[in-house]
Amino acid sequence: MSGTTVPADEEASRGPAVGRVALRRPRLPGWSLAALALGSVAVGTGVGLVARLDSRGQWGLIAALVFVGATFALSASVEGRRHAVDRLAAVLVWACFIxxxxxxxSLVWETVARGIPGVSWYFLTHSMNGVLSWQEGGGIYHAILGTVEQVLLASVIAIPLGLLTAVYLVEYGRGRLARAITFFVDVMTGIPSIVAGLFVLSLWIMMLDFGYSGFAGAMALAILMVPIVVRSTEEMLKLVPNELREASLAMGVPKWRTILKVVLPTAIGGITTGVMLALARIAGETAPIILLVFGNNMINGNPFEGAQSSLPLYVYEQWGFGTEQAFDRAWAAAAVLIAFVMILNLVARGIARWKAPSGGR
Amino acid sequence: MSSPSAPPPTPSPPSPMKEAGARSTTRLGDRIFSGLSKGSGIALLVIMAAIAVFLAIRAGIAIAADEGNFLTTFEWDANADPPRFGIAVLLFGTVVSSVIAMVLAVPVAVGIALFISHYAPRRLATPLAYVVDLLAAVPSIVYGLWGALYLVPRMTGPFQWLDDVLGWTGVFAYDGTPARSLMTVGLLLAVMILPIITSVTREVFLQTPKANQEAALALGATRWEVIRMTVLPFGRSGVISASMLGLGRALGETMAVATVLSPSFLINASLLESGGGTFAQNIASQFKEAGSMGRDALIASGLVLFLLTLLVNGAARLIIARRKEYSGANA
Structure with missing residues (x-):
């Protein structure tokens, strides 16, 4: 009874089996797919060699098409149409992934392979002062300094604002205002970075008549950072069990002390992770830096006065020079930037794993 | 006096307010703290409003001085004495490159999300999800550098092939110049928005009720039928909103477009040949040469971009908000 009911359409077509019920339909053995794959690679290589196709990509494409077609045909003839479609879907999903x-x-590989040879102690500790675009040498010290200062300034603005907003949304916020803030924080996550840059440009530089500076860039970065901090902190605060709040309030602790001493410390691991992910995100922003920090080949350690540089901007400038030497510098700086962002990410996720269970217990 | 209304422990709302004077010290702390947190929430709203207002003021100045039609002029001479500029080409380039990116990225992203949630061996799935999240963090300028120096030279062959096969349509005509075109930009944007669409979609797929999937399996459905009957219908709105988040990213992407595209203020019928431009790219490339009027003009185009992304993101969030089960935490 169990085998006959569902796949009725195909059971009916195999007339002679009516007498004894087949509990299992024939399946393709595992090695058949491997054999098909090998065969298709052979066909792809063969066709490629015979037709003298120069690109290996075309060989692979032919092999893949042959494999998909052959798998579908074989499965359809042995296992039935439904299983053939199932196999086709599996192959397509794997293909999407690959x-x-x-x-x-390729992106990661290219950056590492072309960038790492250019990274040296000299590169990390010298600026571009006096280095012309077609010359070798020069470094990114001024850019690293700028990035670090701008990101730190941005987080000084964004972290308190983001944390307090998240506290409001989770602990206090009710009604229309809270809903409006939630919605606009979500929408703010999607503001293009260049629009944030234009806003600070129109307010700070064009209207209030300040000059280009690292601080102007930091303000734009803060606008990009706040919504990320709010979202992640909000999620973490929601994970703090209510029993903790109730226990603290029941002992007569005022609400603000409960939040500061009980709720926030409980969620601190997750909050730190969110903040560091946000830092990693803004450290790679280029567009607002072009508009607000302007770029500088010399070392300028004062973020409040005068143009600075930053790592992403440095990559963009060096790309713009268009010489081989500049391209080498661009790749090297890109490798440093990726390493910086990845380290921030890995540390953040490490903290998340290390501190994770404290909220859910 | 909103402080005593704690979120879950609300059994005593109005009564303690009567004796407010008795414990004024703690009340003061509460009032300051709740005021601070409420204030920063309001500050965010003010910032959002300020962005719109300040961009609109400068844009107003620029549009008033514009000799051409802001919407339909095919030129960008904002620094000339009677400034003439229009966003037609930029709007076209922005929309076309983003649409190309969506068409390429969404099906692949859904595939990867399904792969991670339902196909990959469990031991592979977790690190894969992790890697996808890490890739979302790669700075856009690095994508731009890779696109300009690695991808562009390698697109000549495929473009030539597209020209051979589909060149008669005009849309895929190709003249053999370096492939710094809207199509390449769209492809690069697709690669860039893959991780974000994948991670949001995956979250939704993983939330498909187990009971539905097991019921389908118990009826003898194959894995693909389980996905088609339970996972995809359940995740449909999630996929839509994830795609729109990706679209928002693609619309506002600056650096990857600025490095790859070879811009011009002509709309080229062929997507494979260089030309066109996008809002963000135009702002980044023109800024250094722009005078006072030029900047106002760029801000005006930035305002259009802002409204465009606001529309797309707002719509995406409304779709998400309708399904409460799903929180877009890492979106």
Whole structure:
């Protein structure tokens, strides 16, 4: 009874089996797919060699098409149409994954392979002062300094604002105001970085008539950072069990002390993670820096006065020079930037894993 | 006096307010703290409003001085004495490159999300999800550098092939110049928005009720039928909103477009040949040469971009908000 009911359409077509019920339909053995894959690679290589296709990509494409077609045909003839469709879907999903991994892996590989040779102690500790675009040498010290200062300034503005907003949304906020803030924080996450830059440009530089500075860039970065901090902190505060709040309030602790001494410390791991992910995100922003910090080949340690540089801006400038020497510097700086962002990410996720269970107990 | 209304422990709302004077010290702390947190929430709203207002003021100055039609002029001479500029080309380039990116990225992202949630071996799935999240953090300028120096030279072959096969349509005509075109930009944007669409979509797929999937399996459905009957219908609005978040990213992306595209103020019928521009790219490339009027003009185009992304993101959030089960925490 169990085998006959569901796949009725195909059971009916195999007339002679009516007498004894087949509990299992024939399946393709595991090695058949491997054999098909090998065969398709062979066909792809063969066709490629015979037709003299120069790109290996075309060989692979032919092999993949042959594999998909052959799998579908074989499965349809042995296992039935429904299972053939199932196999087709599985192959396509795997294909999606591989297709997406190729450019992403290539991106990381290119940056590392072309960038690492250019990274040296000299590169990290010297500025571009007096180095012309076609010359070798020069470094990113001024850019690293600028990035670190701008990111720190931005977080000084964004972290308190973000934390307090999240506290409001979770602990106090009710009604229309809280809903409006939630909605606009979400919308704010999607503001293009260049628009944040234009806003600070129109307010700070064009209207209030301040000059280009690291601080102007930091304000734009803060606008980009706040919504990320709010969202992640909000999620973490929601995980803090209510029993903790109730226990503290029941002992007569005022609400603000409960939040500061009980709620926030409980969620601090997750909050730190969110903040560091936000830092990693804004450290790579270029667009507002172009508009507000302007770029500088010399070391300027004062973020409140005069143009500075930053790592992403440095990459963009060096790319713009268009010489081989400048491209080498751009790749090296990109490798440093990726390393910086990845380290921030890994540390953040490490903290998340280390501190994670404290909220859910 | 909103302080005594704690979120869950609300059994005693109005009564303590009567004796407010008795314990004024703690009340003061509460009032300051709740005022601070409420104030920063309001500050965010003010910032959002200020962005719109200040951009609108400068844009108003620029549009009033514009000799051409702001919406339909195919020129960008904002620094000339009677300034003439219009956003037609930028709007076209922005929308076209983003649409190309969506068409390429969404199906692949759904595939990867399904791969991670339902196909990959469990031991592979967790690190994969992790890697996808890490890739979302790669700065856009690095994508831009990779696109300009690695991707562009390698697109000549495929573009030539597209021209051979589909060149007669005009849309895919190709003249053999370096492939710094809207199509390449769209492809690069697709790669850039893959991780974000994937991670949001994956979260939704993982929330498909187990009972539905097991019921389908118990009826003898194959894995694909389980996905088609339970996972995809359940995750549909999640996929839509994830795509719109990706679209918002693609619309506002600056650096990757500025490095790859070879811009011009002509709309080229062929997507494979260089030309066109996007809002963000135009702002980044023109800024250094812009005078006072030029900046106002760029801000005016930035305002259009702001409204465009506001629309797209707002719509995405409304779709998400309708399903409360899903929180877009890491979006």
């Amino acid at each position: 297709v997406a991994m190729v450019p992403l892996a």
